[in-house]
Amino acid sequence: MAEFEGKETVGTPKEFVIYLAVNIAIGFGLYFLLHNMQQTLAGTIFIALVIGTLMFWRFRVGIAFIGIVILLLTRTIDLQHTLEFMNLDVILFLVGMMTIVGLLRRSGFFRWLLAKALKISKFRPNLLMLIILFMSGLMAALVDEVTSILFITALVLDLCDYYEVNPVNYIISVVLATNIGSSWTVLGNPIGILIALRSGLTFEDFIQTAFPIGLISLIILMGVILLWQRGDLHLLGQKVESKTRASEEGFLDQWAKIEDRGFFLGSAVIFILVIIGLALHYRMELALGLEHNTLLVAIAICGAGVVMLWKRALARELLMRDVDWWTLIFFMFLFAKAGCLKYVGLTDIISDSLYQLGGGSLLVLIPIVLWISGFTSAACDNVLVVATFVPIIQDLTLQLGTPILWWSLLLGSCYGGNMTMVGSTANIVALGILEDRKGIHMTFGYWIKIGLLGSVIPMAIGTLALLIIR
Numbered sequence: 386m387a388e389f390e391g392k393e394t395v396g397t398p399k400e401f402v403i404y405l406a407v408n409i410a411i412g413f414g415l416y417f418l419l420h421n422m423q424q425t426l427a428g429t430i431f432i433a434l435v436i437g438t439l440m441f442w443r444f445r446v447g448i449a450f451i452g453i454v455i456l457l458l459t460r461t462i463d464l465q466h467t468l469e470f471m472n473l474d475v476i477l478f479l480v481g482m483m484t485i486v487g488l489l490r491r492s493g494f495f496r497w498l499l500a501k502a503l504k505i506s507k508f509r510p511n512l513l514m515l516i517i518l519f520m521s522g523l524m525a526a527l528v529d530e531v532t533s534i535l536f537i538t539a540l541v542l543d544l545c546d547y548y549e550v551n552p553v554n555y556i557i558s559v560v561l562a563t564n565i566g567s568s569w570t571v572l573g574n575p576i577g578i579l580i581a582l583r584s585g586l587t588f589e590d591f592i593q594t595a596f597p598i599g600l601i602s603l604i605i606l607m608g609v610i611l612l613w614q615r616g617d618l619h620l621l622g623q624k625v626e627s628k629t630r631a632s633e634e635g636f637l638d639q640w641a642k643i644e645d646r647g648f649f650l651g652s653a654v655i656f657i658l659v660i661i662g663l664a665l666h667y668r669m670e671l672a673l674g675l676e677h678n679t680l681l682v683a684i685a686i687c688g689a690g691v692v693m694l695w696k697r698a699l700a701r702e703l704l705m706r707d708v709d710w711w712t713l714i715f716f717m718f719l720f721a722k723a724g725c726l727k728y729v730g731l732t733d734i735i736s737d738s739l740y741q742l743g744g745g746s747l748l749v750l751i752p753i754v755l756w757i758s759g760f761t762s763a764a765c766d767n768v769l770v771v772a773t774f775v776p777i778i779q780d781l782t783l784q785l786g787t788p789i790l791w792w793s794l795l796l797g798s799c800y801g802g803n804m805t806m807v808g809s810t811a812n813i814v815a816l817g818i819l820e821d822r823k824g825i826h827m828t829f830g831y832w833i834k835i836g837l838l839g840s841v842i843p844m845a846i847g848t849l850a851l852l853i854i855r
Contacts, residue, residue: 470724487707
C-alpha cells in the first residue's frame with residue numbers, strides 16, 4: 386500500500402469545478418431513479434469518492450473525510466454505524482502484517498530469498514524469467530502485492546542495468562504475475578482479507594479454491610509472456626554469455642548480502658510461524674471454541690507484538706514508518722461509505738437487480754460479477770471495487786445459499802487489475818519506480834497490448850473454473 390508520489394496533477398480550479406458539476410449531475414440522476422434522499426446522498430457521495438480518487442489521487446483522504454461528515458450531518462447514517470462499518474478487524478490485521486513485513490524487509494529476507502531462487506536458474510534467460518514470474522506471484526501471496534513488487538522491481542532493474550537491457554517489458558511482466566499471485570491467499574491484497582472477514586472464508590478456503598485457479602492462470606500467463614518477450618530474452622541470453630559465471634553470482638551475492646545473521650534468522654522464524662498460524666487458524670478456532678476468524682486477526686497482531694518486544698529499539702519506527710497509516714485511514718472511510726450504501730438499502734436494490742438480471746442462475750451471475758468487477762478494477766483501484774461489492778455479494782449469497790460469488794469478486798478484482806496502469810496499487814508503485822530510476826513514462830497504449838491479455842485470459846480461466854465447481 387505504498388504511496389506513489391509521482392508527477393500527478395494537484396488539480397486546477399477548472400478540474401474541481403468539473404468534479405463538482407459531475408457529482409451534482411449524478412446526484413440529480415440518482416434521485417430521479419430512486420426517489421429517496423438518503424439513498425441518493427449515500428450513492429452520490431460514494432461515487433464522488435471514486436471519481437475524486439481517480440481525478441485527485443493525493444486528495445482522496447480529504448475527500449473521504451468530507452463525505453463522511455456530510456453523511457453524518459444529513460443523518461444519512463449515524464455515528465455508531467459509521468464506526469462499525471470502518472471494519473477495524475481488517476485494519477488491525479493489516480497493521481500487524483505491515484509491521485511483520487517491515488521487519489523482514491529490514492533484515493534482508495526478501496533479497497536473500499530472491500537471490501537463492503535466481504541462482505537455481507543458472508542465468509538461463511527463459512528459466513530465469515519463469516523463476517522471477519513465479520517468485521513475483523508467490524511473494525505477493527505471502528507478504529502482499531506492494532511489498533513484493535517493491536523488491537521484485539528493484540531486482541529486475543538491477544539485473545537489467547547489469548546486463549544493459551531495456552527493463553520496460555520485464556517490469557510489466559512481473560506486475561502481471563504479482564496481481565495474479567495476490568489472489569492466492571488472504572495475505573496477497575487488502576481485498577483478500579476484506580473478503581475473508583466479510584464472507585467467513587478461511588485461509589484454507591483460499592488455498593483450496595483461489596490458489597489452484599490462480600496457479601493455472603499464472604502458468605498460462607507465463608507462456609504468453611515468454612512468447613511476448615522472446616526478443617528481449619534472446620538479447621538477454623546474448624548479454625549473459627558475455628559475462629562470467631563468477632561475476633553473475635557475485636552480483637547476486639552482493640545484492641542479497643546479510644548484514645546481521647541473527648536478525649535475519651529471527652525475522653524469518655517469526656514470519657514462518659505467523660504464516661503457519663494463519664494457515665491453521667480455522668482448525669485452532671474450532672479446537673478452542675473461538676468465534677470464526679478471531680485468530681486470523683489475533684495471530685497477525687500477536688506476531689507484530691512479538692516483533693516490537695524483540696526489536697524494542699525499532700518498535701516505534703516499525704509502527705510509524707512501515708505501517709501505511711495514510712492508506713489505512715483512507716480504507717476506513719472508504720469502508721464506512723460502502724457500509725452506508727447497505728445501511729440505506731441501496732445495495733439491496735442493486736443485488737435484487739443483479740439477481741433478477743441473472744434469473745437467479747449461477748451460470749449467469751458468476752460471469753456477471755467476475756467480469757464487472759474485473760473491468761471496473763481496470764478503471765480504478767480494486768479495493769474501491771471490492772468495498773462497493775461486499776454488501777451486494779452478501780445479499781446475493783443469502784439469496785443463493787452459496788459463497789461462490791465471493792470467488793468471482795476476488796478473481797475479477799485481482800485479475801482485472803492487470804488491464805491498465807491504474808488497475809492496482811502494485812502497478813502504480815512499479816511504474817513510479819521505473820519513472821524515478823529510469824525516467825521512463827509508460828503509455829496506456831503500450832501497456833494495454835499485454836495488459837488486456839494479462840487480465841482477460843486469467844478472467845476467462847477463473848470464470849470456467851468457478852462454473853465447474855459451483
